[in-house]
Amino acid sequence: MYLIVGLGNPGKEYENTRHNLGFRVIDELAARLKITSFKSKCQALIVKTEIDSEQVVLAKPQTFMNNSGLAVRSLMDWFKIKADKLILIYDDVDLGVGQLRLRDKGSAGGHHGIESVIENIGITSFIRVRIGLGRDNLTGDVADYVLAQIPKAEQESLALATTTAAEAVEAILAHGLAKAMNLFNK
Numbered sequence: 001m002y003l004i005v006g007l008g009n010p011g012k013e014y015e016n017t018r019h020n021l022g023f024r025v026i027d028e029l030a031a032r033l034k035i036t037s038f039k040s041k042c043q044a045l046i047v048k049t050e051i052d053s054e055q056v057v058l059a060k061p062q063t064f065m066n067n068s069g070l071a072v073r074s075l076m077d078w079f080k081i082k083a084d085k086l087i088l089i090y091d092d093v094d095l096g097v098g099q100l101r102l103r104d105k106g107s108a109g110g111h112h113g114i115e116s117v118i119e120n121i122g123i124t125s126f127i128r129v130r131i132g133l134g135r136d137n138l139t140g141d142v143a144d145y146v147l148a149q150i151p152k153a154e155q156e157s158l159a160l161a162t163t164t165a166a167e168a169v170e171a172i173l174a175h176g177l178a179k180a181m182n183l184f185n186k
Contacts, residue, residue: 001055003081004029004169005044005072007090007113009147010062018154019146021131021162022089023060028166030058042074052174057081065113069120076121086126087172088117089165093142095132098157100164102172102181103128110142127177129168131161 006022014020038045044059057079061071095101105125108114118124150158171180
């Protein structure tokens with residue numbers, strides 16, 4: 001069984017921010033499976049389902065970004081999922097707008113949500129699907145940038161990236177990370 005976690009912040013005011021791309025990918029995966037409701041468990045909204053013959057738990061932590069690791073650890077313990085079956089989806093200002101990058105390990109790279117996950121699960125080796133936000137329009141504080149509403153000029157690129165990230169997750173489940181990396185890391 002895989003745990004697929006999209007990082008973001010709960011609440012209407014954060015729905016259309018750059019920092020909620022992880023939630024959007026989870027919603028896209030759910031929509032593809034015609035899932036319309038999630039239940040609350042382990043400080044997250046979750047649904048247990050199947051993608052390409054793999055049992056999966058889709059999750060959106062409700063702990064706010066900087067404490068995402070609390071929900072991830074709790075879900076891993078509850079469902080007895082090891083780190084090699086964890087897929088984390090999140091935004092990254094160090095990639096160009098809409099660019100995708102799949103990896104199997106690495107540092108937090110300054111992302112507080114990832115710092116929380118690493119701190120709580122005690123390992124840096126887990127599958128990551130990173131969606132680029134770019135730095136071109138970043139003039140002040142990174143937090144202000146990622147928590148800002150997605151500007152009209154970026155909406156199409158980020159919507160496409162959300163769809164592509166969902167396809168990347170499906171490819172990981174169907175063909176393994178190495179093949180998915182070859183297909184999606186450009």
